[in-house]
Amino acid sequence: MNYILPIFSGILTGLAMPGNLFSFLIWFSVAPFLYSFSKSKGTFERLLKVFLYAYSLMFTTLWWEIPVLSKNIPEVINSFPGYIGILSFLLMILILTIPYYIIWLLGELYFRKSRVINLKSLVLFSTFSYASAEILKQFGDLAFTGGNLSDALYLHTGLLQILPFTGTIGLSILILIVNSILAFTREKRKYAIVIIGIIYLINFTIAEKLPFVKTNDNAxxxxxxxxxxxxxxxxxxxxxxxxxxxxxxxxxxxxxxxxxxxxxxxxxxxxxxxxxxxxxxxxxxxxxxxxxxxxxxxxxxxxxxxxxxxxxxxxxxxxxxxxxxxxxxxxxxxxxxxxxxxxxxxxxxxxxxxxxxxxxxxxxxxxxxxxxxxxxxxxxxxxxxxxxxxxxxxxxxxxxxxxxxxxxxxxxxxxxxxxxxxxxxxxxxxxxxxxxxxxxxxxxxxxxxxxxxxxxxPLETKQTIYNKYANVIIVLILFLAIIFSLI
CATH class of the missing domain: 3.60.110.10 (Carbon-nitrogen hydrolase)
Structure with a gap:
């Protein structure tokens, strides 16, 4: 059971991604992984759980790459056999798990022997350590931002209005807070359901109130x-x-x-x-x-x-x-x-x-x-x-x-x-x-x-807060991830 929860959590999260199953799953799909990770008994167990979660998440998100690599590309360019494409897909998913190991590294700081764990610190650590992984997915020659938690909510127009202030990472943090509450407050999980209901009410209200975009003379x-x-x-x-x-x-x-x-x-x-x-x-x-x-x-x-x-x-x-x-x-x-x-x-x-x-x-x-x-x-x-x-x-x-x-x-x-x-x-x-x-x-x-x-x-000229200060937001989230791992 120790290792089934991260796999189940990764699959459930992948199924919430665009074009897969139901976006609603995203509000509780990460909770089993967060709970299981917090109950790990040592370094290796934490590392393995991060791997199992990240691999199952990316596999379930990108399953459609299998026919692309095993059939579509080989048939057109005729440079490798289909089975090589399947093996390459499995290796590609392995590579895409790399940014998630920051959760494990920060976990080694957080779950030290002298640590006194309480609900507030556990929620903050879980939220910002995972958020830091999504930040790191943007950088390097192997960068790829598919499978971000925020992706599941691309049709939730009301909630998207946070993006001009925080970018998609703000949406992911909101999702992580809800999942953390579900993971760590058994007796108060009914409050998480209420929170999700309020979030959907806010989403609907904002979406309905958004103005119609007019085409001006310069369109x-x-x-x-x-x-x-x-x-x-x-x-x-x-x-x-x-x-x-x-x-x-x-x-x-x-x-x-x-x-x-x-x-x-x-x-x-x-x-x-x-x-x-x-x-x-x-x-x-x-x-x-x-x-x-x-x-x-x-x-x-x-x-x-x-x-x-x-x-x-x-x-x-x-x-x-x-x-x-x-x-x-x-x-x-x-x-x-x-x-x-x-x-x-x-x-x-x-x-x-x-x-x-x-x-x-x-x-x-x-x-x-x-x-x-x-x-x-x-x-x-x-x-x-x-x-x-x-x-x-x-x-x-x-x-x-x-x-x-x-x-x-x-x-x-x-x-x-x-x-x-x-x-x-x-x-x-x-x-x-x-x-x-x-x-x-x-x-x-x-x-x-x-x-x-x-x-x-229509033509627009104003810059958003996120557009101006995205780098500050990125550094701040990485800083908070370290701080909440230490204090």
Whole structure:
């Protein structure tokens, strides 16, 4: 029973994640782990319980990666057999447990022999030690913020209004406080149920009172294009086949909009010196609008490859290029090469060089690429540089299950609410949609369809408290985690 509780707790928490089962589970799913961890009899037992909880959590959250790694990618790029993908998934989950060991380390400080444990100190320790683990998940070459407790509440619009002040970590702390009360106050657990009821009442009340977002005179009218090009076509050697898949829309798109947004990796090679690109430039001129289109670019002098978003003005000229800053480990770059060299077969096309500029386009908006929505700092830096609304382009065609698409899209919800910016996500297969500055999902296109839509996007200029002081909040939480482990 000692080790069943952490596994059960991790599975239950994973089932609360977007696209899995019920978000309501998050209010009590962590409690069994916190209780079991507090009852551990020694260092090894605490360490093993953290491992079992974190592994079962991440496995249950990311189960959809199994068909991606064992079937979808091997069938397209044909570089490794399916069973290698399954083994790699198991190792990936192992790596993703690393940040959670801060709970164990802090636990060694807290559960020392001289410690006098009381309810208040136990709740504060449990809350902030776990919160510190979610903070650490943002940093390093293996960083990944999937499976954060706050993810479960991406549709709880009223509660999302804490994000402009604290970011998602504030939401996670609220969840942890409720779970801690459930874990450590058996005779008073009825109060936790009351607290959850009050939280849901607050969520509903705030969501109902949020104002309608008006489009002002400076709003931009944008077109989004969900291309739905199969990965088999995109990653073939024939670049023309990708163009043929989207050419009808490009020729017929005569809507009176300011900007057309296409997904990441419309082409998987640099097409700037090709006939296809010259045809696209002519299409841009005829459309009389600016375009954003994603494809890799190459710096021939430096022999460097980038995953890029290209901004074409109405004359068909390349005005700016944004190079992706947060690259996907193993697929887009090889982290800690001396350790992980044997996993280079996961490279999709090329290893990319990290970009270094948070580019604002047309002094109004910025584009982030795919995986970057998992990192709050990317959106924050764009807003600090003057972005008045945010765009993400992504290539989610690898994912067979809708759960993966929902988990990815949920991150855009958080980035919108944190920064009080409208967020537009454009994917080749979905989810393509618009989220307003309060984190409300305004509209989404049907997934895995060839579709387009026009939207009016309001412009915002104010910065949130979180946007200005996120680094202070991060340091404060890590400091409190240490303090509550010692006192």
């Amino acid at each position: 931009m009218k944008v077109s989004v294009f969900q291309t739905n090009v199969p990965q088999e076509v995109k990653y073939s050697d024939n670049t023309w086949s990708s163009y043929v898949e989207i050419s009808n829309y490009l020729q017929e798109n005569n809507d009176n909009t300011d900007l057309l947004i296409l997904p990441e990796a419309v082409f998987i090679r640099d097409i700037r010196d090709t006939e296809i690109f010259r045809i696209i430039q002519e299409a841009v001129k005829l459309s009389e609008k600016n375009w954003i289109i994603g494809f890799p670019t190459v710096d021939l002098e430096k022999k460097e490859y980038y995953n890029s978003a290209i901004y074409l003005n109405k004359n068909g000229e390349i005005e700016k290029i944004y190079n992706k800053i947060k690259l996907m480990p193993f697929a887009e770059f090889l982290p800690y090469e001396n350790i992980f060299k044997i996993f280079s077969f996961f490279k999709l096309v090329n290893y990319y060089t990290q970009g270094n500029e948070y580019t604002v386009l047309d002094n109004k908006f910025s584009v982030q690429i795919c995986f970057e929505t998992y990192f709050p700092e990317v959106s924050r830096n764009f807003v600090k540089n003057g972005a008045q609304f945010l765009i993400a382009i992504t290539n989610d065609g690898w994912f067979s299950h809708k759960t993966a698409l929902i988990q990815h899209f949920s991150k855009s919800v958080f980035r919108a609410a944190e920064n009080r910016r409208t967020f537009v996500q454009v994917s080749n297969t979905g989810i393509t949609g618009v989220i307003d500055k309060y984190g409300r999902i305004v509209d989404t296109l049907p997934i895995k369809t060839y579709a387009s839509q026009n939207y009016y996007i």
